[in-house]
Amino acid sequence: GVSERQFPGIGLALRTLDALPEVVVASQVPVLLDGGVRRGTDALKAVCQGAKAVLIGHPYLWALAVGGKEGVLALIPLPATDGRRTT
Structure with a gap:
């Protein structure tokens, strides 16, 4: 999976969404x-870039x-409705 959880609180130069396409191409397993x-x-x-699932827990x-x-x-x-409102 692609995660920012290993290094919480530090400013990452590369966001997970930015890193996702390369991980999907290089991966042999489903990417979360x-x-x-x-x-x-x-x-x-994320789904359009190839992620099989998106994990969202903190808002809940x-x-x-x-x-x-x-x-x-x-x-x-x-x-679910957020995407509909912005299109």
């Missing part, structure tokens, strides 16, 4: 993208911490 996804369009770009943890169950339920449809 983890990190660098800020909106639904980022997830869409924040929603749980701030709004409890209702916060998570409100967040669930947003990644």
